Amino acid sequence: MNFHIRNLQDVNGSTIDIIMVSGVVVKTLSPGVEYKEIDGSGLTVLPGFVDLHTHLREPGREDAETVLTGSHAAVAGGFTAVSAMPNTFPVADTAGVVEQVYRLGKHHGLCDVFPIGAVTLGQEGKHLAELSAMNQSEAKVRIFSDDGHCVADPLVMRRALEYVKTFDGVIAQHAQDPRLTENSQMNEGEISARLGLKGWPAVAEEAIIARDVLLAEHVDSRLHICHLTTAGGVDIVRAAKKRGVKVTAEVTPHHLIRLTIKNHT
C-alpha cells in the first residue's frame, strides 16, 4: 500500500508531506502510482527514536520479554533502534551471547537491536569481560554496562574506561554505591525517617557519578550515566560537560514524575 500524507508538521514546525511506497518513505510522487491520501493536519511527524536502555531479557528470561516482544513494543512507540542490556541468563559477556541477541533482532527485522555487552564477567565487577571480542563480533558492540549492578571498584572502572578507547567505546554506568545502599528501601529523607524504612541516600548515586566523570576525564574516555535520578547528579554531569568531559546521561519518565510525596500522612 502507498500513502500520501499531507499537511504534517515536522519538529521545526514546518508543514511537510510524507510519501510512502510499500512501507518506505520516498522523496517524490511517481506518475501512474496510486496513493491513499491522508490528511495529517494537526499531527506532528517525528524521526525514529532510539532507546539506549531496554531489557529484552533474552536469553534466559523469555517469560518476561523476548527480542520479538520488545521489538514490537519499540516500533509501536516509534522507536526504530533499541539497545539491549546484558543482564540476561547467561549474561551477555561473550561474543557468542551478543551475537545471538543481535541475530534475533535481525531475524525479526522490526527495528535495529544493538546488544550492550557486560563490562565484567558475569557482571560480578571483578574481571573484565572480553570487550574487544564483543566489539569485533558481528554485533560490533560499542556500549558496555553492568546495568543492574554498579561497577563499584574504582580500579575496574578505570581499566574499563581505558580499555574501550581501543575502539571508541562507551561505559554505561549504573551509578549506585553498593555499600551505601545495602538493604535500602526508599529515598533517604523525612519520609523514610517517619516510616522507619532504610534510606537510600542520593549521595550513593552522586558519589559514583562524580568519581566516574573524574576517571573519564583522567583517562580521556567516554562515560554514560544510566537512569540518573538526582538533581545533584545532574549538577555533576552539567559541570563535567562544561569542562569538556565526554559524558552523557539518561533519565527515565518515572524518575521525572514519581517524586517523593511531600504531604504524606
Add this chain to the structure above:
Amino acid sequence: MRHLLSIHDLSKDEAQEILDTAVELARLSEGSVKKFPTLRGRTVVNLFFEDSTRTRISFEAAAKRLSADVINFSAKGSSLSKGESLKDTALTLQAMGADAVVIRHSASGAPHQLARQQWMKGAVINAGDGTHEHPTQALLDAFTIRRKLRNDQGDLAGLRIAIVGDVLHSRVARSNVLLLQKLGAQVVLIAPPTLLPVGVESWGVEVSYSLDSVIPNVDVIMMLRVQRERMDDLFFPTEREYSRNFGLNAERLGMMQEHAIVMHPGPMNRGLEISADSADSERSVIVDQVANGVSVRMAVLYLLLGGATMRDSISVGAEVSS
C-alpha cells in the same frame, strides 16, 4: 661520561660512540683472542637486588672478557636480604675498592641514588631500575637494529620502529623510546590503552591501539614481555584476547615488509605476546640481541673504566672520551 644511569642523560654522540666501540669490540672478539687485558686489576661488582639471568651473565661475561675481576652480589643470601640499606651496601663496596657497580633494583631511581649520593667513587651502571630505565638493553637493541638494517654505520634516521605491549611497566620501552628517537628513528607504541602510561602523549611518539594497521609499515617490531602477574590488576580481560589483538603470530609476520625484523628483550612468553613460529622465524634477531649484549656491555665498561688512558691497550677506532 662517569656513570651510565639513563639514556636520558646520554647525548647522541655518546650513544653513537658506545655503539661504534661495541662494533670494534665485536670485530676483535671474532679473532682468535677473546680476552683483552684492558681492565686488568679493576673490580666490577654485579649488585643485583632483583632476579636476572641474562643481564647479569652478560655483564659478567663482558667484564671478564676485559680481564676485570667480577664480584657477584645478589640479594638472596646476602646482607641485602637482611635489610641492609643501599647506603651501607655502597659504603661496603667502596671499602672493597669497587671500580664499577652494575646495579639492578626494583625501585626506579636506585642507581641515581647510588651515584648522586657520593657514597662511593666507582662508576654506576644501571642494569634496570624498577619501571624506569634499562639503558644497556636499549643500547644493545639499537646496536642490533643498526647491524641488521644499517650495516653498523651511522644513526637510525628513516627507520620506523614499533614497540608493542606493556609499555606502562617496561623499563626497556622507556630506554628504547629515548634512544631510538635520539638516533633519529620514528617510534610507534602499540598497546591496549590500559598498558600505556597517562602522559605518553608528551613522549613525541606515535601511539596506536591497532597492531594490524601499523605492522605493514615498520622496519622493526619489538615485542615486550607480558608479565602474567599483571593479570590480577585487570590490564586486559584475558590472555586470549591480548594475544588475539597484540600478539605476534604467523599471519602478522606475513604482513611485514620483506626486510623487517622481529625483536624481543626476553624472557619470552611463547604463545602469549609472540608465537613460537614468530620467535624462531628468519626475521627474528632475538638470539643476536643476546650476543650483541655482551659487546655493548664491554663497550660501556671500557668507556667508563678504561677511557682514554687505556685506549692503546686495544685498538679501538672510535674516538674515546674519558
